Amino acid sequence: MSKRALLIAAVAILAALPFTFGTFWINMVITALIFSLAVFSVNLLTGLTGLLSFGQAGFVGIGAYTLGVLAKQGHPPILAGLYGVLLAMLCGFLLGLPAARLKGHYLAIGTLGFGILIYQLLTNSVDITRGPMGLIGIPTGGLDKQTWYLIMLSVCLAMLAALAYIDRYSALGVVLKMVRHDEIAAQASGINIFAVKLIAFTVSAGLAGLSGALFAAYVRFLTPDLFNEQESFRYMMMAVVGGIGSPLGGVIASLMLTMIPEGLRVLGEDNYRLLVYGTMVLFVLWFLPSGIGGLIERLRR
Amino acid sequence: MSVLELSGVSKRFGGLQALSEVSLSVSSGEVLGLIGPNGAGKSTLVSCITGVLRIDGGTIRFQDCDIQRLPPHRRARRGIARTFQKVRLADQLTVYENVAAGLASHWFARASGWRQVFRPLSAASVAQAVNRTLERVGLGDVSGAIVKSLPFGQRHFVEIARAIVSEPNLLLLDEPATGLTEPERERLATLVKDIAAQGCAQLLIEHDLELVGRLCDRVTVINQGHHIFTGAPAAAQREPEVVRAYLGMNQLISGGGDDACG
Amino acid sequence: MFGQILINGLVLSGGYALVAVGLTLTFGVMRMVNFAEGQSVMIGAFVAYTTVPYIGYVGAIAAAMAANAVLGIILERTAFRPFRGVELNGLIASMGMSIILVNIAELVWGTTPRPFETIYNETSINFGTVGISVQRLICVAASAAILLGLWWLVQYTSLGRKFRAVSEDHETAAAMGIDVNQVSRLALVIGSMMAAAAGALAGPVNMIAPDMGRTEMLNAFAAIILGGFGNVNGTILGALLIGMIQSFGAVYISNAYSTSIAFGLLVLTLIFFPRGLVPERVDENV
Numbered sequence: 091m092s093k094r095a096l097l098i099a100a101v102a103i104l105a106a107l108p109f110t111f112g113t114f115w116i117n118m119v120i121t122a123l124i125f126s127l128a129v130f131s132v133n134l135l136t137g138l139t140g141l142l143s144f145g146q147a148g149f150v151g152i153g154a155y156t157l158g159v160l161a162k163q164g165h166p167p168i169l170a171g172l173y174g175v176l177l178a179m180l181c182g183f184l185l186g187l188p189a190a191r192l193k194g195h196y197l198a199i200g201t202l203g204f205g206i207l208i209y210q211l212l213t214n215s216v217d218i219t220r221g222p223m224g225l226i227g228i229p230t231g232g233l234d235k236q237t238w239y240l241i242m243l244s245v246c247l248a249m250l251a252a253l254a255y256i257d258r259y260s261a262l263g264v265v266l267k268m269v270r271h272d273e274i275a276a277q278a279s280g281i282n283i284f285a286v287k288l289i290a291f292t293v294s295a296g297l298a299g300l301s302g303a304l305f306a307a308y309v310r311f312l313t314p315d316l317f318n319e320q321e322s323f324r325y326m327m328m329a330v331v332g333g334i335g336s337p338l339g340g341v342i343a344s345l346m347l348t349m350i351p352e353g354l355r356v357l358g359e360d361n362y363r364l365l366v367y368g369t370m371v372l373f374v375l376w377f378l379p380s381g382i383g384g385l386i387e388r389l390r391r
Numbered sequence: 392m393s394v395l396e397l398s399g400v401s402k403r404f405g406g407l408q409a410l411s412e413v414s415l416s417v418s419s420g421e422v423l424g425l426i427g428p429n430g431a432g433k434s435t436l437v438s439c440i441t442g443v444l445r446i447d448g449g450t451i452r453f454q455d456c457d458i459q460r461l462p463p464h465r466r467a468r469r470g471i472a473r474t475f476q477k478v479r480l481a482d483q484l485t486v487y488e489n490v491a492a493g494l495a496s497h498w499f500a501r502a503s504g505w506r507q508v509f510r511p512l513s514a515a516s517v518a519q520a521v522n523r524t525l526e527r528v529g530l531g532d533v534s535g536a537i538v539k540s541l542p543f544g545q546r547h548f549v550e551i552a553r554a555i556v557s558e559p560n561l562l563l564l565d566e567p568a569t570g571l572t573e574p575e576r577e578r579l580a581t582l583v584k585d586i587a588a589q590g591c592a593q594l595l596i597e598h599d600l601e602l603v604g605r606l607c608d609r610v611t612v613i614n615q616g617h618h619i620f621t622g623a624p625a626a627a628q629r630e631p632e633v634v635r636a637y638l639g640m641n642q643l644i645s646g647g648g649d650d651a652c653g
Numbered sequence: 654m655f656g657q658i659l660i661n662g663l664v665l666s667g668g669y670a671l672v673a674v675g676l677t678l679t680f681g682v683m684r685m686v687n688f689a690e691g692q693s694v695m696i697g698a699f700v701a702y703t704t705v706p707y708i709g710y711v712g713a714i715a716a717a718m719a720a721n722a723v724l725g726i727i728l729e730r731t732a733f734r735p736f737r738g739v740e741l742n743g744l745i746a747s748m749g750m751s752i753i754l755v756n757i758a759e760l761v762w763g764t765t766p767r768p769f770e771t772i773y774n775e776t777s778i779n780f781g782t783v784g785i786s787v788q789r790l791i792c793v794a795a796s797a798a799i800l801l802g803l804w805w806l807v808q809y810t811s812l813g814r815k816f817r818a819v820s821e822d823h824e825t826a827a828a829m830g831i832d833v834n835q836v837s838r839l840a841l842v843i844g845s846m847m848a849a850a851a852g853a854l855a856g857p858v859n860m861i862a863p864d865m866g867r868t869e870m871l872n873a874f875a876a877i878i879l880g881g882f883g884n885v886n887g888t889i890l891g892a893l894l895i896g897m898i899q900s901f902g903a904v905y906i907s908n909a910y911s912t913s914i915a916f917g918l919l920v921l922t923l924i925f926f927p928r929g930l931v932p933e934r935v936d937e938n939v
């Protein structure tokens with residue numbers, strides 16, 4: 091069978107899955123797919139352009155809360171979601187302005203600080219976000235799980251295709267990689283590295299915001315704790331476990347790192363959730379330094 | 392026609408005066424050699440021309456425009472290209488991809504070029520330019536090879552290809568012959584002559600003085616940041632100050648340098 | 654009032670300094686940020702808490718430091734040595750270890766915060782109109798003593814010279830015969846021990862809980878940015894600044910936003926000083 095036929099078959103099978111599995115697992119998969127969008131934002135920023143960000147959860151939170159707050163005020167959810175993504179992009183742009191000049195660990199901690207500031211803002215703006223009391227009852231019901239699954243599957247596949255295209259086929263990919271590998275040489279070839287980094291931050295933030303908006307629409311209940319720095323670390327961990335340059339690995343990592351611990355919770359072994367999570371991360375790092383994506387690459391050849 | 396004109400260029404780093412009132416000019420089709428003992432300031436001068444370093448005094452004119460205020464990427468888009476003393480390529484990417492990166496100067500030079508960025512790398516416009524350049528430098532058959540797998544000497548040529556794929560008006564070559572085998576040196580010489588024949592101005596930094604003598608129409612000699620001579624290569628050899636500068640640093644006038652440390 | 658705030662600030666600063674210096678030491682030597690450092694504080698606090706009834710407070714502090722020394726060795730083996738050269742992975746690995754440690758602590762000690770009682774908490778000394786609990790004084794004094802000890806170690810001992818050598822340049826240090834692995838291990842051990850001290854000293858001031866390591870880390874990061882990665886003296890000053898700002902900020906500006914103040918300052922600093930306040934050596938080689 092040709093590669094294309096295989097691909098179509100795979101997509102068809104994936105699309106048919108929800109009709110065969112129980113509600114709990116569909117829920118898991120949907121949530122994992124929503125998270126993988128945040129992971130994609132890390133793939134784009136860190137994998138392709140080489141920039142670190144330990145504050146992505148802040149952008150996810152902006153997307154989520156914008157949709158939540160606006161939807162509760164009566165705005166149509168899709169519009170609210172769009173605003174969420176745009177607001178996240180604006181914040182990404184604002185972060186990018188100073189961040190694009192930072193290097194290495196300074197960048198990591200600067201973005202961490204930014205993420206924490208957003209989290210604090212979300213927690214303390216009780217008038218708008220209801221803070222720790224939580225934003226309940228976001229009016230985006232009316233879609234059943236199967237539909238949500240198909241939506242998320244489509245969105246993820248589209249993103250995977252876009253990222254793969256950028257990474258492997260497009261001229262843009264080469265530009266991003268030059269910025270990552272050698273800034274001086276990139277400049278000498280006419281690339282404005284500041285602008286590239288700024289755009290990377292903006293687009294990556296938008297993608298994370300999209301993840302947040304979808305999360306808010308699906309789960310319909312938000313607390314600021316869902317967007318603290320621990321969550322930022324989780325996205326980084328998923329991204330690295332999946333292989334920092336591999337969005338496909340990112341999806342698989344998201345699935346694994348979401349489903350396995352939750353599965354444990356179902357089995358009543360809740361207390362070991364973090365233990366299992368951390369151990370999985372360590373094992374992949376020890377034995378698969380290029381992550382799951384690296385494994386996929388090796389299997390390909 | 393003068394492509395590059397440096398006039399009284401000075402640069403200091405803290406307490407160190409790296410360049411003092413250096414002047415030189417290169418015309419289209421000309422190959423100007425830039426020579427001097429180690430630490431004379433040659434690479435610093437190149438960095439000043441490309442914009443990575445800001446000068447403290449003097450002027451730099453490129454195609455009759457003062458480019459001092461321009462950041463490096465804008466100077467590159469105007470037609471200044473360079474290679475590096477320590478080869479700077481993306482090791483994990485292919486030769487094709489590395490050379491294609493050199494076209495960024497074109498893609499970003501005009502607003503309409505931006506669309507190119509989203510097109511595939513295999514698009515006709517890109518492929519034509521890249522493949523043609525690869526043929527020119529003699530790398531036509533390793534287009535798909537990962538740079539990491541190439542021998543050291545070949546990588547120099549990849550860098551040169553990346554620099555010339557955008558058809559620059561000024562090419563700055565920073566010790567391109569370092570670590571090259573004999574046949575590769577010949578290839579380099581032919582290439583430099585070919586580039587000059589196409590009208591591009593070149594500034595060649597080299598320790599390999601035999602190569603300099605063959606390829607350069609004129610040489611500028613600097614020592615410890617000072618310009619000490621400009622003229623024909625043969626005349627340079629006889630100039631007492633030049634001889635003194637080199638002997639003082641235990642450099643050989645004949646037989647070419649050998650900087651294996653690239 | 655002012656005295657209270659000052660002491661509070663010093664207590665905070667002391668804690669942050671202990672953690673931050675450990676981090677900066679580890680970073681200087683291994684070029685990796687130890688995300689499990691916050692949990693080292695937490696483990697130290699809990700070990701002290703558990704052993705206090707048996708061997709008294711001073712003994713508990715020693716026990717905590719000993720336990721963390723072992724932890725440091727484990728961390729070096731699992732989360733750092735395997736990832737030399739792939740620093741991002743090492744960073745993530747330490748994150749993984751971090752959550753493993755939190756879980757282990759939750760399993761052993763439960764998730765609810767508990768008060769860490771010592772006799773010193775009860776008694777206060779009065780300086781004029783200001784009453785300060787002895788515990789806080791011990792905190793400040795002990796932190797200062799430990800930091801002084803570390804500073805002396807780095808400046809004057811042969812081990813300190815090795816630390817500085819490896820921080821400057823890995824390869825040269827190895828070429829000079831310094832066992833980089835051993836130095837890394839020691840850096841991590843010392844860092845963890847200092848974190849243990851931080852936990853054991855500051856634990857009684859507030860309550861302890863398995864997730865207490867988070868905030869410690871964040872503020873330590875802020876201190877390092879201000880003071881310079883790998884720069885021990887600068888980090889101590891940075892910690893002092895952060896602690897004081899939080900203490901004064903909590904009272905004079907807003908309690909809820911006190912963490913933000915520190916991080917707002919951090920972000921502002923980075924905007925104007927992209928290389929940090931204390932720039933590292935630049936090796937741009939064009």
